[in-house]
Amino acid sequence: MTLIATRPDPGEARPYTFPDLQRVTVAGGTVIGAHLPGQALASAMLLLDAGAARESAGREGTATVLAKSLEEGTAERDSAAYAIALESLGAELSPGVDWDTFRVGVSAPVPQLLDAVRLAAEAVRTPRLDPADVNRVRDDEVTALRMDWAQPGPRADAALRADLFGAAERFGRPMHGDPASVAAVEVDDVLAFHRAWLRRPGVLLVAGDLGTLDLKALGEAAFAGTEGEPLAVEPPLGVPLRAERKIILVDRPGSVQSTLRIGHRAPERATPDYVAMTLAATVLGGAFTSRLNHLIREVKGYTYGIRGSYAMSRRFGRFEVAAGVQTAVTVPAIVDTLGEIARTEQTGVTEDELAVARSWRAGQLSVEMQTPGSIVGALSTLVVHGLPDDYYETLRRQYLETTLAEVSAAAGAHLRPHGLTLVIEGDAAVIRDELVAAEIGDVVDSEI
Amino acid sequence: MTSPSAPVVATGYPWPIETTRLDNGLRVVVSEDRTAPVVCVNLWYDVGSRHEPAGQTGFAHLFEHLMFEGSQHVAKTEHMRLVQGNGGSLNATTNPDRTNYFETMPAEHLELALWLEADRMGGLVPALTQETLDNQREVVKNERRQRYENVPYGDAWLRLLALLYPEGHPYHHATIGSMEDLNAAGLDTFKAFHQQYYAPNNAVLTVAGDASPAEVFALAEKYFGGLEPVASIPSAPSAHLPGPATAPARETVTAAVPAPRLYLAHRTHQFGTAGYDAITVLAAVLGNGRGSRLYQRLADGARIAQPDYIGSYGVDLAHAPAPLIITATAKDGVSVETLEEGLNEVIAGLVTEPVTPEELSRAKALLTTAWWRQVSTVGGRADTLSRYATQFGDPGVAGYRLPQWLAVTADDVTDAAKYALKPESRVTLTYLPENGESA
DSSP states (O other): OOOOOSOOOOOOOOOOOOOOEEEEEETTEEEEEEEOTTOSEEEEEEEESOOGGGSOTTOTTHHHHHHHHTTSOBSSSOHHHHHHHHHTTTOOEEEEEOSSOEEEEEEEEGGGHHHHHHHHHHHHHSBOOOHHHHHHHHHHHHHHHHHHHTSSSHHHHHHHHHHHHOTTSGGGSOTTOOHHHHHTOOHHHHHHHHHHHTTSOOEEEEEEOTTTOOHHHHHHHHHTTOOOOOOOOOOOOOOOOOSSOEEEEEEOTTOSEEEEEEEEEEOOTTOTTHHHHHHHHIIIIISTTSHHIIIIIIITOOEEEEEEEEEEOSSOEEEEEEEEEEGGGHHHHHHHHHHHHHHHHHHOOOHHHHHHHHHHHHHHHHHTOOSHHHHHHHHHHHHHTTOOTTHHHHHHHHHHHOOHHHHHHHHHHHOOGGGOEEEEEEOHHHHHHHHHHTTSSEEEEOOO | OOOOOOOOOSOSOOSOOEEEEOTTSOEEEEEEOOSSSEEEEEEEESOOGGGOOTTOTTHHHHHHHHTTSOBTTBOTTHHHHHHHTTTOEEEEEEOSSOEEEEEEEEGGGHHHHHHHHHHHHHSSGGGOOHHHHHHHHHHHHHHHIIIIISSTTTTHHHHHHHHHSOTTSTTSSOTTOOHHHHHTOOHHHHHHHHHHHOOGGGEEEEEEESSOHHHHHHHHHHHHTTSOOOSOOOOOOOOOOOSSOSSOEEEEEEESOSSOEEEEEEEOOOTTSHHHHHHHHHHHHHHSSTTSHHIIIIIIISOOBOGGGOEEEEOOOSSSOOEEEEEEEBOTTOOHHHHHHHHHHHHHHHHHSOOOHHHHHHHHHHHHHHHHHHTSSHHHHHHHHHHHHHHHSOGGGHHHHHHHHHTOOHHHHHHHHHHHOOGGGOEEEEEEETTOTTO
């Protein structure tokens, strides 16, 4: 048996390019198209400045109920006729809500995209929103949330969010609401949200073969009958931090794993440290060979996987480590996790680790951006965060050129091991005593 | 609006396909596409959990984990570091039929990916240690906890397989295996497993993307050409089954679940047959999308099923009649009996109420989009070609799947329902909440 012992050198790299972009202003809105020659499918996304942040207090989940009500019939046709018309194009609607936006995506074979966008616009601009339908969708959404919250994770996420951002604040409540807040959503809330935010033009993002697709016609379909000016972006929330660690225990009797959600607040997406922070988090908990995954999975065998990252929206950011660990090793897994966060904060990263992080992040910009859907997602980042058309070329260069000193400085500035909130969702009767005895922080029981 | 009609396509694979076979039996498939500077290297080994003897369930999958832990010239942790550290994405999966390994890389690292794959195909055993096995055993046990034990309804697939396939059948047990068997896994067994199955003549290597056939064939020869074939590779236990079950099977599980849920399942046809193409279209008519019969009649119409949790799908297994699974979750206040009656009625209707042209056209349009989505990345394309080369001896057969779906008629769907979905061949798995809530 003969194996080649020597690792081969790389070949010559082809230059990185992001697809060519075209912009069309039509019918009061903007279309941004990315040219993907030869793709059989095309994707479009209507991006509206109508995120969950615009919901009223106590009615969190209003936008999600609206998103799920859009396909319950339109001014033109009932829900069954709508579903059959859309799906006969090979298309399905994917409406979604995040902190910053309300987005409605649709994919179809290139020749069908225009009709699919017409139908998407019909649902977004002129939904029937019959009160009986909205009430039923609301009730179904309460049930769906109850189903979701029976899984490990959502309750821990809610407990962490409430502690970091304040249970009384919109950003301290779950993005899609909780079973109680969705149950409180009234038909009038849904109608008002639609009236206020979904009749504005927004931006239409398109990725596909622009040799065939007609961006002007797509824009006319998306923006017909809309009005309103772009909305001002509100200022960032700042980065208040805990003075001491806090442990929140979420009881899940009989759980064979403990679900960990460990985090603190961080700057918003526009921070000048974005690239350095991303690289630091990649070394700590992003790559497979990251410090956390190496120690907790590959050395200790405590978990199937552990991840640490920064998540950033327009107004706030958050550092978070997430994992499911075997119940019996909950405390040692937490101690090791805290150790790696503290080590990274204090001593930064090494050149070898950073080399992996740089190349991985840069390479992912081509490896993970092959499909119309992924390109539309990339375009949405440009729009939401006001980034230039050549942003991905710039980002790639920044990933490759950010220095060790800059990345280690970002780790030192944006990791706060002593200000962490640790949420542990698991079998409280089994893990509580050991958790208290470990003296990691004060242990309180969650009210969620 | 244009009138909806399923597009006619001549092939589902409009990219070039070139193949060769090395002297040691390794089949090499290349599909060149210069659109983006990325390339995917994909290997299918014709070994899955169907090859596992009693007492060794979960071994094929645990072995897959060991393939990432270093080989003769690749130190422990280096495999992942080299792929990600050169910009790539990678993973591997094991199912009853086969094990696949794949990495998509910036194109200049094609040779690195081939070197890594060759080294673990030919040189895993010298690097395999007890420490590595013990660690990955714990990782896999945590995977089992996370995906099957710690989530409501998480063990449904494990239970369905045991109900669908008789004791001793290679699909009877699930790929994740049992905790007992995983605990008993010994190092020598894995060394023998590698020597038996991880041979060039038991694998297909596909490269899709920014590389030419000539370049790939030369590199394949360079890195894999020196590996010895294995003379006699043990075949899996016989998977022959006469067809659908002849008696119904039923299991009711009372567990920590938030609502009553039903899984109805049938053995149908093998993946790759005309019969299974009809089942694929049937599954889309029945349970894919808001326009499907299940959604229209039970979620939207009778409103007895939760709209987010209703559907039907085939599991594409190629070595025995593959499962069709139909699932629905009761709305608040709806009994599981009412839900089951509703499901049974909709399923029976596939025979008594012929599928309309509109229903057929809708299903085919959704399948068309799903197909093009699957082959929209070099990774999806490479995996598809490896599958068809492994299971049907010819990667070019991949191009026929979509046209064959589009050729399925309403009568084909009715015949498939008559053959495979009889009540007397049905597996019914019921989950009930522990506290009796909602029932």
